Amino acid sequence: MIRGLAGLGLTPPLGGTVDRYLLGLFIRNFLATLLFIVILYLVVDIFDLVDNLLGKGASFATSLRYFLYKLPLIISRVFGFASLFATFLTLGALAREREVVALRACGLSLYRIAVPFLVASVLISLTNFSWNESVVPLFTRKSESVYKVEVEKRKLRSIFGRKAIWMRGTGSFIRADNFDARTNSLHGLVIYQMNQNFTLKGLVESPVAQWDGGQWVAQQGKEWTFNEDGTISQRPSSTHIPLRETPEDFKVFRQTPEEFSFFGLRSRIQDLKDKGINTTEHEVDLQMKLALAVIAPLMVLLAIPFCVKQGRRSGLALSFALTMLIGFSYWVMLGFCVSLGKAGALEPWLAAWLPNMIVAFLGLYFFTGQE
Numbered sequence: 001m002i003r004g005l006a007g008l009g010l011t012p013p014l015g016g017t018v019d020r021y022l023l024g025l026f027i028r029n030f031l032a033t034l035l036f037i038v039i040l041y042l043v044v045d046i047f048d049l050v051d052n053l054l055g056k057g058a059s060f061a062t063s064l065r066y067f068l069y070k071l072p073l074i075i076s077r078v079f080g081f082a083s084l085f086a087t088f089l090t091l092g093a094l095a096r097e098r099e100v101v102a103l104r105a106c107g108l109s110l111y112r113i114a115v116p117f118l119v120a121s122v123l124i125s126l127t128n129f130s131w132n133e134s135v136v137p138l139f140t141r142k143s144e145s146v147y148k149v150e151v152e153k154r155k156l157r158s159i160f161g162r163k164a165i166w167m168r169g170t171g172s173f174i175r176a177d178n179f180d181a182r183t184n185s186l187h188g189l190v191i192y193q194m195n196q197n198f199t200l201k202g203l204v205e206s207p208v209a210q211w212d213g214g215q216w217v218a219q220q221g222k223e224w225t226f227n228e229d230g231t232i233s234q235r236p237s238s239t240h241i242p243l244r245e246t247p248e249d250f251k252v253f254r255q256t257p258e259e260f261s262f263f264g265l266r267s268r269i270q271d272l273k274d275k276g277i278n279t280t281e282h283e284v285d286l287q288m289k290l291a292l293a294v295i296a297p298l299m300v301l302l303a304i305p306f307c308v309k310q311g312r313r314s315g316l317a318l319s320f321a322l323t324m325l326i327g328f329s330y331w332v333m334l335g336f337c338v339s340l341g342k343a344g345a346l347e348p349w350l351a352a353w354l355p356n357m358i359v360a361f362l363g364l365y366f367f368t369g370q371e
Contacts, residue, residue, distance in 0.1 A: 018103065022116040025093070030086035030124070037078045037085070042067065045074070058151045066151070069143035072135045073258055079128040080292070080330075083121050084299040085323040090117070091307035092318075114304050114367075121297040129293040133261045140258045164188070170244045177275045179250040184211040186250070187277045189218075191243060201226055204241055207276075216243045257285035265289070280348060284341040287352035288334075295330075298356055301363035302326065330355055 046067060053063045094100045103113055167174040169191070177188025186209040193202035206221035218241045225233045260268060265286050269279045306322060333355040341351020 018108070019116045022090070022094075022113070023120055026086055026090045026117055026120050029089045030082055030120070033085040033089065034075070034078065034082040037081055038071070038075055041074050041078060042071070045070070053151060056151050056153070062146060062150045066143055066146045069139045069146060072131070072139040073143070076128060076132050076136050077292075079124060080295040080299050081323060081327050083124055083296040084303050084326060085320070087117055087300045087303035088307055088318075088320075088322060091304065095307060110304070110367075114301075117300050117304065118297055121300040124296045125294050128296065129262075129290075132289060132293065133263070137259050137261050137264065140256065144256065144259065165250065167245065167249070172242075174243065174245065176250070178272055178277050179247075179254055181247070181251055181254055182281065184247045185209065186216070188275055189241075189243075191241065193242070206241060209241060209243070211247050215240050217241075257282070257289070262286065262289045280344055281342045283348035284338055284351050287349050288338065291352040291356050295356060295359070298359045298363055299326070299330075301367055302359055305363075305366035330359060333358065 050063075053066070058066075091100065094103075100113070104110070165174075165176045165179060167176075172194055173192040175188075175190045175192070176186045179186055187207070189204075189206045189209045191204040192200060193204070195201045203224040203226075204218075204221060205223075206218035208219045209216045209221075210219070211217075217239055221236065221241060223235055225235075227233065257265060265282065269282045269286060272279045272282065303322075303326075334352075337346060337351045337354045340346045341348050346354070
């Protein structure tokens with residue numbers, strides 16, 4: 001198959017000495033860059049949160065565990081930056097030593113020289129996706145638990161199951177299909193009112209309950225009363241339902257997208273859809289998991305023509321500056337598009353993938369213009 005690609009400048013076949021040399025350089029630079037960016041990210045995160053942690057009385061051990069549990073998430077977020085910076089470093093070093101000129105003089109086109117970098121970036125993307133599926137959700141849940149329970153001292157009165165929220169309330173047990181922290185609303189709310197001997201005395205049900213700043217306002221609710229003679233009476237519930245808990249009580253176990261794997265979040269979305277709950281925000285988060293996983297090859301594709309154009313002028317400072325410029329621009333675009341997607345102005349898939357499409361278009365445009 002590779003020999004059939006001679007017309008595209010992708011010969012000789014992969015696996016030769018040159019490929020192993022280029023791949024080795026790229027992987028070493030990638031690992032060194034990944035370590036550098038993770039440390040930099042962690043230091044900035046520590047300075048950003050240290051006042052908050054100390055202000056809440058968190059111990060050194062608690063703070064240390066919190067940041068250690070955050071490490072897998074930090075690593076997953078910088079795979080694309082590390083790939084971009086590693087490409088600038090590798091090709092910049094090759095250009096300064098005139099090795100790119102030597103390779104092209106030997107008959108290797110720019111397309112062929114780029115193949116080891118693109119193959120490595122695809123492997124990095126697969127690793128990133130696997131990392132996000134297995135390690136990140138587990139450790140993110142632990143970091144969220146440490147922060148909410150040990151730092152903010154919130155009480156563990158609830159269990160966030162896969163299908164619903166269950167909470168022990170004041171004289172009741174509360175069940176909800178979903179809590180929307182953005183709108184402070186509970187969906188599929190059921191309140192089981194209990195006697196002192198834990199027998200059921202009543203039940204309140206509401207499809208949606210909205211927090212108005214002081215209490216919960218029910219919509220189309222129903223209320224059942226279990227009388228002592230064994231009869232059950234039913235009536236429409238009052239506008240204000242008997243629920244003393246506030247939105248803060250329900251935020252304790254609200255799971256962030258990073259606490260789900262791709263398939264776990266997809267299952268969660270389907271479950272919410274089956275219950276008639278709007279899932280636009282979750283669908284954007286689901287598409288982002290895929291979009292961010294494949295950003296490494298796109299960043300490499302975009303970096304290669306810049307490196308070739310700069311030639312021997314490519315230095316560490318310039319490489320770092322270009323990485324910051326491209327990376328910052330990408331995250332600004334992504335944040336803007338995601339906001340539009342969650343607001344319903346863009347389709348979820350388009351909100352997550354549009355920045356990738358722009359990077360891919362620019363990369364292909366500049367890359368094909370080098371030959």
